Each structure stands twice: as C-alpha cells, then as structure tokens.
Amino acid sequence: MLTLFYDGNCPLCTAEIRKLKGYDQCGALALVDINSDEDLSRYPMIDYHAANATLHAIDENGRVLLGLDANVAVWRAVGKYPWLRVLRRPLIRIVADCCYRIFANNRHRIAGWLSARSCKEQCHVGERHD
16 A cells, blocks of 8 residues: 655645545555644654655555655556656656656645636636626
C-alpha cells in the first residue's frame, strides 16, 4: 500500500484526491490529510512543514517519495496516467521538478485564481447590465 500525505486545505489538492479515490478500486492507497486530526506522530519520517511544502508518500517498502516521485507513484498505484513516468527521465526530470516546485509553492494562489476565474465565467461577475 502507498500512503500519500496531502494538504486538505488546498482546493487543487483535494480535487486531485477526489479523483484518486475514484480510481482506487483495489485499495492501493492510504490518504492522509496533513491538516486533519490524524496524528502525524504515527509517521515519524514525515515532517508537517516539509509535507505542506512538497507532496510526500511512503511506498510499501517504507521509502519516502517526494514531489513528482510521489505523484507518479500514486497515479501508477491506481493504474492511471502511465505517461507521467516520462517526467522521471533524467533530462525531463530536472525541468519537471523545477516546475513542480513553482507549482507547489504557489498552489493556493493558483487555486484562488482558478476559482475566481471560474466564478466570473459562471456568475458573470463584473458584467454591466445596462
């Protein structure tokens, strides 16, 4: 079983977790919201602040996976998006990890921007009705 630690306060993260749950038909994943009441002391190798900055997972061998390594592993565990493996190829890995860090550091801002844009499109906020 693969254990994934995610930020339950992040709308983008929780949307991704909902998708993962829907695909996890075999119970391959244990999902732990780092902001829930679940006690992280059960996982001494997981630091809250580090897990809040970068996606963390623990594989079936007890190895801690970080960032895109964790992301690729969870999608592989549920049998989806096999093309993500290309992100772990040597030259692509460098660029992909840099992009991931930028995304991870700005995920709340990105979520706010996306939800504001979605609301404007759905609610017609800011339109004049003369």
